[in-house]
Amino acid sequence: xxxxxxxxxxxxxxxIAREIELATAGHPEIGAVVTFSGICRDDGGSLAALELEHxxxxxxxxxxxxxxxxxxxxxxxxxxxxxxxxRVTPGENIVLVLAASAHRQAAFDGAAxxxxxxxxKAPFWKKLIARDGSDGGWVDAKESDDEALQRWSAAExxxxx
Numbered sequence: 001x002x003x004x005x006x007x008x009x010x011x012x013x014x015x016i017a018r019e020i021e022l023a024t025a026g027h028p029e030i031g032a033v034v035t036f037s038g039i040c041r042d043d044g045g046s047l048a049a050l051e052l053e054h055x056x057x058x059x060x061x062x063x064x065x066x067x068x069x070x071x072x073x074x075x076x077x078x079x080x081x082x083x084x085x086x087r088v089t090p091g092e093n094i095v096l097v098l099a100a101s102a103h104r105q106a107a108f109d110g111a112a113x114x115x116x117x118x119x120x121k122a123p124f125w126k127k128l129i130a131r132d133g134s135d136g137g138w139v140d141a142k143e144s145d146d147e148a149l150q151r152w153s154a155a156e157x158x159x160x161x
Contacts, residue, residue, distance in 0.1 A: 006082075019035075030100045031102045
Protein backbone atom coordinates (compact mmCIF):
# COMPACT_ATOMS: atom_id res chain seq x y z
CA UNK A 1 0.00 0.00 0.00
CA UNK A 2 1.31 3.43 -0.91
CA UNK A 3 0.75 6.14 1.66
CA UNK A 4 1.01 9.87 1.35
CA UNK A 5 2.93 11.22 4.33
CA UNK A 6 1.63 14.37 5.97
CA UNK A 7 4.58 16.77 6.15
CA UNK A 8 4.20 20.28 7.52
CA UNK A 9 6.70 22.97 8.43
CA UNK A 10 4.81 25.72 10.20
CA UNK A 11 5.09 28.59 12.65
CA UNK A 12 1.93 27.68 14.57
CA UNK A 13 1.67 25.10 17.32
CA UNK A 14 -0.06 21.76 16.71
CA UNK A 15 -2.45 19.52 18.65
CA ILE A 16 -0.99 16.04 19.06
CA ALA A 17 -4.34 14.38 19.85
CA ARG A 18 -5.88 15.97 16.74
CA GLU A 19 -2.99 14.75 14.58
CA ILE A 20 -3.52 11.18 15.85
CA GLU A 21 -7.23 11.49 15.09
CA LEU A 22 -6.53 12.72 11.55
CA ALA A 23 -3.96 9.98 10.88
CA THR A 24 -6.19 7.14 12.07
CA ALA A 25 -9.58 8.27 10.75
CA GLY A 26 -10.95 5.75 8.27
CA HIS A 27 -8.16 3.24 8.92
CA PRO A 28 -9.57 0.40 11.02
CA GLU A 29 -6.47 -1.67 10.20
CA ILE A 30 -4.30 0.59 12.38
CA GLY A 31 -3.54 -1.08 15.69
CA ALA A 32 -0.57 0.99 16.83
CA VAL A 33 0.32 4.66 16.76
CA VAL A 34 3.71 5.83 17.96
CA THR A 35 4.36 9.52 18.42
CA PHE A 36 7.38 11.51 19.41
CA SER A 37 6.94 15.11 20.43
CA GLY A 38 9.91 17.35 20.96
CA ILE A 39 9.35 20.22 23.38
CA CYS A 40 11.48 23.33 23.91
CA ARG A 41 13.29 22.92 27.22
CA ASP A 42 14.99 25.46 29.42
CA ASP A 43 18.13 23.94 30.86
CA GLY A 44 18.98 25.96 33.94
CA GLY A 45 16.40 28.72 33.59
CA SER A 46 18.41 30.94 31.24
CA LEU A 47 16.54 30.34 27.95
CA ALA A 48 13.86 32.80 26.81
CA ALA A 49 13.28 31.10 23.45
CA LEU A 50 14.66 29.17 20.53
CA GLU A 51 14.62 30.80 17.14
CA LEU A 52 14.11 27.98 14.63
CA GLU A 53 15.06 28.53 11.01
CA HIS A 54 14.67 26.26 8.01
CA UNK A 55 15.28 26.15 4.30
CA UNK A 56 11.72 26.48 2.84
CA UNK A 57 10.83 23.85 0.28
CA UNK A 58 14.02 21.90 0.86
CA UNK A 59 13.01 20.97 4.42
CA UNK A 60 9.63 19.60 3.31
CA UNK A 61 11.16 17.65 0.42
CA UNK A 62 13.88 16.14 2.61
CA UNK A 63 11.37 15.05 5.28
CA UNK A 64 9.01 13.63 2.66
CA UNK A 65 11.84 11.59 1.10
CA UNK A 66 12.76 9.96 4.40
CA UNK A 67 9.09 9.39 5.25
CA UNK A 68 8.69 7.52 1.95
CA UNK A 69 11.77 5.45 2.80
CA UNK A 70 10.18 4.58 6.15
CA UNK A 71 7.00 3.50 4.35
CA UNK A 72 9.08 1.24 2.08
CA UNK A 73 10.89 -0.38 5.01
CA UNK A 74 7.92 -0.95 7.33
CA UNK A 75 4.20 -1.63 6.78
CA UNK A 76 3.00 1.81 7.82
CA UNK A 77 -0.53 3.07 7.21
CA UNK A 78 0.16 6.70 8.18
CA UNK A 79 3.12 9.01 8.72
CA UNK A 80 2.95 12.57 9.99
CA UNK A 81 5.90 14.89 10.55
CA UNK A 82 5.41 18.45 11.74
CA UNK A 83 8.26 20.80 12.54
CA UNK A 84 7.84 24.36 13.72
CA UNK A 85 9.91 27.38 12.80
CA UNK A 86 10.13 30.85 14.27
CA ARG A 87 10.24 31.74 17.96
CA VAL A 88 9.43 28.85 20.33
CA THR A 89 9.47 29.32 24.10
CA PRO A 90 10.16 26.71 26.80
CA GLY A 91 7.27 24.28 27.17
CA GLU A 92 6.05 24.71 23.60
CA ASN A 93 6.03 21.97 20.95
CA ILE A 94 8.81 21.95 18.37
CA VAL A 95 8.34 18.71 16.45
CA LEU A 96 5.90 15.84 16.08
CA VAL A 97 6.63 12.51 14.42
CA LEU A 98 3.79 10.00 14.10
CA ALA A 99 3.92 6.51 12.60
CA ALA A 100 0.88 4.22 12.46
CA SER A 101 0.75 0.54 11.59
CA ALA A 102 -1.21 -2.60 12.25
CA HIS A 103 1.45 -3.66 14.75
CA ARG A 104 3.56 -1.79 17.29
CA GLN A 105 7.08 -2.71 16.17
CA ALA A 106 6.66 -1.25 12.69
CA ALA A 107 5.21 1.92 14.21
CA PHE A 108 8.08 2.21 16.73
CA ASP A 109 10.74 1.61 14.08
CA GLY A 110 9.15 3.97 11.55
CA ALA A 111 8.89 6.78 14.10
CA ALA A 112 12.47 6.28 15.35
CA UNK A 113 13.83 6.21 11.79
CA UNK A 114 12.07 9.44 10.89
CA UNK A 115 13.04 11.24 14.11
CA UNK A 116 16.70 10.22 13.83
CA UNK A 117 16.74 11.70 10.32
CA UNK A 118 14.97 14.90 11.39
CA UNK A 119 17.39 15.46 14.26
CA UNK A 120 20.52 14.93 12.16
CA LYS A 121 19.87 15.74 8.53
CA ALA A 122 16.82 17.94 8.02
CA PRO A 123 17.73 21.55 7.15
CA PHE A 124 16.72 23.25 10.42
CA TRP A 125 18.83 25.48 12.65
CA LYS A 126 18.25 26.49 16.28
CA LYS A 127 19.45 29.74 17.81
CA LEU A 128 19.36 30.24 21.58
CA ILE A 129 17.85 33.47 22.90
CA ALA A 130 18.81 34.09 26.55
CA ARG A 131 16.43 35.54 29.15
CA ASP A 132 18.61 38.65 29.34
CA GLY A 133 18.01 39.18 25.60
CA SER A 134 21.52 38.22 24.56
CA ASP A 135 22.26 35.94 21.65
CA GLY A 136 23.06 32.49 23.01
CA GLY A 137 24.46 31.28 19.69
CA TRP A 138 23.51 28.48 17.35
CA VAL A 139 22.97 24.94 18.65
CA ASP A 140 25.66 22.58 17.36
CA ALA A 141 24.93 19.12 16.03
CA LYS A 142 25.56 16.36 18.56
CA GLU A 143 27.73 13.35 17.89
CA SER A 144 25.14 11.17 19.63
CA ASP A 145 22.54 12.18 17.02
CA ASP A 146 24.85 11.12 14.20
CA GLU A 147 25.52 7.83 16.01
CA ALA A 148 21.76 7.19 16.30
CA LEU A 149 21.40 7.84 12.59
CA GLN A 150 24.08 5.28 11.70
CA ARG A 151 21.87 2.34 12.71
CA TRP A 152 19.66 3.12 9.71
CA SER A 153 22.53 3.55 7.21
CA ALA A 154 21.48 0.51 5.23
CA ALA A 155 18.36 2.34 4.00
CA GLU A 156 18.26 2.75 0.24
CA UNK A 157 19.39 6.21 -0.78
CA UNK A 158 20.16 7.20 2.78
CA UNK A 159 23.38 9.10 3.11
CA UNK A 160 25.56 9.88 6.07
CA UNK A 161 28.04 12.70 6.25
